[in-house]
Amino acid sequence: MQAKSILVIGGGITGVSAAEWLRRDGWQVTLVDRLHPGDPDQASFGNAGLLARTSVVPVSVPSLLRKAPSMLFDPNSPLFLRWQYLPQLLPWLVPFLRNGNIDKVKQIAKSLAALTYDTTDQHRALSKGTPASDFIRMGEFVNLYRSKADFDADHLGNAIRAKHGLVPEHLDRRQLIDRDQHLGPSYNFGAVFKDYGWITSPSNYIKALFGYFQSQGGGFTHGEVVDICAGENPSLTLADGEILKADKILLCAGAWSGKLAKKLGLSVKLEAERGYHISMYNPNFTAPNPYMITDRKFAITPMDGMLRAAGVVEFAGLDAPPSTAPTALIKKHLKKVYPTLEFTHETVWMGRRPSTPDSLPVIGTTPNAPNILHAYGGQHVGLTIGPKIARIAADLAAGRSPNIDLEPYRVDRF
Numbered sequence: 531m532q533a534k535s536i537l538v539i540g541g542g543i544t545g546v547s548a549a550e551w552l553r554r555d556g557w558q559v560t561l562v563d564r565l566h567p568g569d570p571d572q573a574s575f576g577n578a579g580l581l582a583r584t585s586v587v588p589v590s591v592p593s594l595l596r597k598a599p600s601m602l603f604d605p606n607s608p609l610f611l612r613w614q615y616l617p618q619l620l621p622w623l624v625p626f627l628r629n630g631n632i633d634k635v636k637q638i639a640k641s642l643a644a645l646t647y648d649t650t651d652q653h654r655a656l657s658k659g660t661p662a663s664d665f666i667r668m669g670e671f672v673n674l675y676r677s678k679a680d681f682d683a684d685h686l687g688n689a690i691r692a693k694h695g696l697v698p699e700h701l702d703r704r705q706l707i708d709r710d711q712h713l714g715p716s717y718n719f720g721a722v723f724k725d726y727g728w729i730t731s732p733s734n735y736i737k738a739l740f741g742y743f744q745s746q747g748g749g750f751t752h753g754e755v756v757d758i759c760a761g762e763n764p765s766l767t768l769a770d771g772e773i774l775k776a777d778k779i780l781l782c783a784g785a786w787s788g789k790l791a792k793k794l795g796l797s798v799k800l801e802a803e804r805g806y807h808i809s810m811y812n813p814n815f816t817a818p819n820p821y822m823i824t825d826r827k828f829a830i831t832p833m834d835g836m837l838r839a840a841g842v843v844e845f846a847g848l849d850a851p852p853s854t855a856p857t858a859l860i861k862k863h864l865k866k867v868y869p870t871l872e873f874t875h876e877t878v879w880m881g882r883r884p885s886t887p888d889s890l891p892v893i894g895t896t897p898n899a900p901n902i903l904h905a906y907g908g909q910h911v912g913l914t915i916g917p918k919i920a921r922i923a924a925d926l927a928a929g930r931s932p933n934i935d936l937e938p939y940r941v942d943r944f
């Protein structure tokens with residue numbers, strides 16, 4: 531009997547993971563992307579590489595509504611907005627801010643934790659026996675604070691993490707310096723989480739997974755999807771007019787997924803929450819572990835041949851060109867963390883996090899079109915949860931019941 535066929539749209543971490551899980555399940559899989567997996571225009575290319583099992587607190591919390599207006603005018607704040615984009619952002623921004631109430635934040639944290647807690651197991655299971663496994667590192671992760679008082683002030687975050695078993699050890703200034711003599715004097719307290727994973731080259735990781743998928747018979751079609759048709763034999767139309775048909779279609783197009791979901795009559799609220807990185811090559815020293823610089827909202831990750839500082843949030847839409855202010859700000863704050871850091875050269879990058887107003891991904895089938903499935907919306911933890919939501923999508927495609935309540939992630943919840 532001929533294998534059932536499936537088209538996977540999008541070759542970022544989610545789509546490549548899904549393609550490989552589906553291939554292992556016996557599907558005849560074709561991945562479709564206008565780029566090649568590992569390309570700089572994917573969010574999956576330039577993220578901070580963290581397998582963020584401790585990131586269970588959504589961005590929208592009760593204090594955000596109070597702080598956001600002043601943050602937008604503060605030149606040192608990690609939040610950027612292109613004002614002319616505000617009218618387009620409002621239908622997403624209003625529910626996003628509304629979700630920042632305590633009860634909703636607790637519910638969201640529970641649904642995030644259900645996807646993040648086993649991230650390294652998920653990445654290991656996916657990459658086992660492939661060259662991608664070489665890019666997974668294990669160690670400790672340190673949230674850096676200016677003072678213990680700053681750590682204590684995050685009552686809600688600390689309480690939510692503790693509820694999910696994420697209780698850090700504390701490091702005072704002397705202990706921080708014992709571990710990392712290069713830290714500048716501004717940072718005096720650390721919260722350390724053990725048994726933490728990160729990826730030492732996110733783009734090469736994707737390329738390795740994709741290379742393995744192809745070497746095992748997985749298919750790839752290079753092209754831009756401009757339409758999706760539901761039905762018993764669903765189909766995609768590419769920009770050059772070619773039509774691809776299969777038994778099922780899985781949409782994994784990151785921040786662009788909302789536009790494609792519209793073709794199915796779905797109104798998915800998805801925003802490009804833009805972030806930036808600076809990769810510093812051949813540094814004179816490296817970090818002993820990844821850090822989150824909690825007051826400036828960027829991470830520093832030791833990667834292959836470089837140190838990467840990545841983070842901040844900018845709202846400017848999918849298509850606006852990158853801004854210069856976010857990377858200038860990261861550079862300025864990086865000097866406070868590592869005043870003596872030197873390197874031979876740097877690259878800067880902008881990526882689009884696929885973010886929903888409730889900080890939860892979209893996972894499931896299309897109402898009235900069960901042959902079309904969805905897996906996207908990983909926001910700040912899309913690398914962390916990519917392989918897991920891809921595996922859940924593969925379960926759904928096979929008709930298996932995944933061992934998780936999918937109600938919070940439904941495609942028609944918006």
Ligand SMILES: Cc1cc2nc3c(=O)[nH]c(=O)nc-3n(C[C@H](O)[C@H](O)[C@H](O)COP(=O)(O)OP(=O)(O)OC[C@H]3O[C@@H](n4cnc5c(N)ncnc54)[C@H](O)[C@@H]3O)c2cc1C
Pocket residue numbers: 539540541542543544545562563564565571572573574575576577578579580581582753754755756782783784785786787790803804805806807829840841842880881882883884906907908909910911912913914915916
């Ligand atoms: C600065 C920054 C730091 C981050 N750090 C972390 C981190 O440390 N840990 C973490 O877990 N997450 C992190 N993230 C988030 C993470 O990178 C994203 O959530 C994740 O990469 C999204 O993956 P994806 O596969 O859904 O989308 P993408 O990687 O963006 O891939 C989507 C793909 O779909 C394709 N596509 C879209 N539309 C079409 C179309 N019409 N036709 C054909 N192809 C199409 C695109 O070409 C693209 O290849 C960070 C993000 C940023 C910006």
